[in-house]
Amino acid sequence: MSLKNSVTKSDYMNFDSTLNKAMKIIKTEKNYKLGFLVVYGINAGLRISDILKLKHEDLVNDSISLTESKTNKKRVIRLNDNVKKAYGLLLERNPNIDGFVFTSNQDTVFSIQYVNRMLKTMFGTKTLAISSHSLRKTFGRQVWANNNETDKALLYLSELFNHSSPAITKTYLGIRQEELDDIYMSL
Incomplete structure (x- = not known):
């Protein structure tokens, strides 16, 4: 809780x-x-x-x-x-x-x-x-990985999840945060 x-x-x-x-x-x-x-x-x-x-x-x-x-x-x-x-x-x-x-x-x-x-x-x-929401996110991450982490995969997931944009799907799946973390680690 x-x-x-x-x-x-x-x-x-x-x-x-x-x-x-x-x-x-x-x-x-x-x-x-x-x-x-x-x-x-x-x-x-x-x-x-x-x-x-x-x-x-x-x-x-x-x-x-x-x-x-x-x-x-x-x-x-x-x-x-x-x-x-x-x-x-x-x-x-x-x-x-x-x-x-x-x-x-x-x-x-x-x-x-x-x-x-x-x-x-x-x-x-x-x-x-x-x-229970981890199950839905696990599905999304697997679809994204199976499709070579492409924007096309995010577009499909955005539609499946009924998100208003692929950017929201990126944030939802934690992909956006990983990209931001990579910026710091690349310095």
């Missing part, structure tokens, strides 16, 4: 190590649904409010259509192999599930606070500020 009137920000995580750890969580740990939430989050780039609305019937096709909560804009998310594999593992753990994907033992949808607390416990370090 942050202090009133304080500025907090979440960090992105390393995509590959986060994916591997989340897959292991799905296979071995009690909180296997949280492992799937991480895989889905870093591969879809959605806000946590939209992730928590995910239902099992949404995952039977190759894509998901939704209206984002914050922006009211329609989006289509293609399910990549990472998500499909993780969902298969989730079904192996609990083949009789239906309705919302991310539910507790009491059959209530996870709260954002619960997800944030669990992510901090499972993925946080002393140097990383991890929250």
Whole structure:
């Protein structure tokens, strides 16, 4: 929980190590649904409010259509192999599930606070500020890296994130700060 009137920000995580750890969580740990939430989050780039609305019937096709909560804009998310594999593992753990994907033992949808607390416990370090928003930032950083850190990638991400400009996306992903830091280090 942050202090009133304080500025907090979440960090992105390393995509590959986060994916591997989340897959292991799905296979071995009690909180296997949280492992799937991480895989889905870093591969879809959605806000946590939209992730928590995910239902099992949404995952039977190759894509998901939704209206984002914050922006009211329609989006289509293609399910990549990472998500499909993780969902298969989730079904192996609990083949009789239906309705919302991310539910507790009491059959209530996870709260954002619960997800944030669990992510901090499972993925946080002393140097990383991890929250549910870290999943979205991890997605963005991976897209940017996979596209050779180009302006074209920032343009696509700006559109996916519904940012008003690529400059805002740069700041959001922490890229702008890294560029400014490089100026000091180049002297």
